[in-house]
Amino acid sequence: MRKQIVAGNWKMNNDLAETRALISDLAKQSKISNAEVMIAPTFVCLGTALKHSSNLDVEVVAQNMHYATNGAFTGEVSASMLRSLGVQTVILGHSERRAYFNEKDNDLAKKVDAALSNNMRVIFCFGEELADRKSGNHEKVVESQIKNALFHLSDDAWESVVLAYEPVWAIGTGETATPEQAQEMHAFIRSVLASKYGNDISSEVSILYGGSVKPNNAKEIFSKPDVDGGLIGGASLNAEDFYAIVNAF
Numbered sequence: 001m002r003k004q005i006v007a008g009n010w011k012m013n014n015d016l017a018e019t020r021a022l023i024s025d026l027a028k029q030s031k032i033s034n035a036e037v038m039i040a041p042t043f044v045c046l047g048t049a050l051k052h053s054s055n056l057d058v059e060v061v062a063q064n065m066h067y068a069t070n071g072a073f074t075g076e077v078s079a080s081m082l083r084s085l086g087v088q089t090v091i092l093g094h095s096e097r098r099a100y101f102n103e104k105d106n107d108l109a110k111k112v113d114a115a116l117s118n119n120m121r122v123i124f125c126f127g128e129e130l131a132d133r134k135s136g137n138h139e140k141v142v143e144s145q146i147k148n149a150l151f152h153l154s155d156d157a158w159e160s161v162v163l164a165y166e167p168v169w170a171i172g173t174g175e176t177a178t179p180e181q182a183q184e185m186h187a188f189i190r191s192v193l194a195s196k197y198g199n200d201i202s203s204e205v206s207i208l209y210g211g212s213v214k215p216n217n218a219k220e221i222f223s224k225p226d227v228d229g230g231l232i233g234g235a236s237l238n239a240e241d242f243y244a245i246v247n248a249f
């Protein structure tokens, strides 16, 4: 059975005090769903988040990492450094990394390999821009993002990969893909995986939806058969909203 996951991407929000405060708010929420819960603070707050969430049923994950083990990459952080902190999962390929930091499919393929070879789990993000959707190219774009960054992986590697479909036009805009659009794309993604890896693997990969998921739309989106959870930006910065989404399963 594939896992249901709700992951909060805090992006470049929350200093140390705010991280502690939000985690203490998260501790006051009750979880009534079986979904795995993750939060992704900034690099500088990972240690504090790990320490303060140790009694919670929440995994602290990273928002990014470099593909090299170490060396002359000023400002970057490696998989082994994250592992040394106790971080076991990393988000890769977020559209903001692609757009503002010029991350390309081949960089992401290297990052995925580095994470997996350090026994980390990867949440791999991708999704089309508005122009791709309008021109009807959204499936082609998504297919090539998946193929270029992930189709070199072995069958076994997929046990450690979670996919996050995030249409760029829906991130932080208040505009959400309809539950039907999300389902249609998630089913397509599963068929792309099945074309190379077969149905057994493709049906076991969790595919999250991301893009303006809020307490008032989560239930309907999560009710779709190929949607296994959400990557949540804005709404993950408020503990009540975040747990309303977690509990939408």
Ligand code: PEP
Residues within 6 Å of the ligand: 009, 166, 170, 171, 172, 173, 174, 210, 211, 212, 213, 231, 232, 233, 234, 235
């Ligand atoms: C995201 O950053 O991955 C995201 C989905 O953001 P938001 O929920 O704010 O649209």
